[in-house]
Amino acid sequence: MNEDSIYAQLTDIFHDVFDDDLIVLTPQISAKDVDGWDSLTHIRLILTVEKVFKIKFTTSEIGKLENVGELVTLIKSRA
Numbered sequence: 001m002n003e004d005s006i007y008a009q010l011t012d013i014f015h016d017v018f019d020d021d022l023i024v025l026t027p028q029i030s031a032k033d034v035d036g037w038d039s040l041t042h043i044r045l046i047l048t049v050e051k052v053f054k055i056k057f058t059t060s061e062i063g064k065l066e067n068v069g070e071l072v073t074l075i076k077s078r079a
Contacts (some may be wrong), residue, residue, distance in 0.1 A: 001079035006072050017045045027069025032074055053079065 007025055018036055031037040037045075049071070050056055055078040063071045065071055 001076065003072055003076065006079075010049070010068065010072070010075075013045065013048050013052060017071065018039060019046055026049070026066050028067055030067040034057050055079070 007019070011025050013021070014025060015021045018034060020035070023034060023037065031042065044059065046062055053075055055075065057074065061074060065074065
């Protein structure tokens with residue numbers, strides 16, 4: 001799975017989870033850049049990512065994520 005396809009799927013997930021079709025994902029985007037990205041939405045986001053990509057993250061992996069680019073790298077390492 002390449003980065004472009006991961007970003008495409010993540011964009012759909014972000015649009016759905018945050019109910020905002022204007023979100024444009026870049027590697028640097030983090031919770032502070034997206035309205036409504038709080039702890040509960042973060043859990044929903046991670047669970048949706050795990051379901052769509054058919055992978056499971058550990059708590060420590062999730063805790064280390066700083067931005068979308070690191071999430072893409074983590075997904076890529078599991079695909």
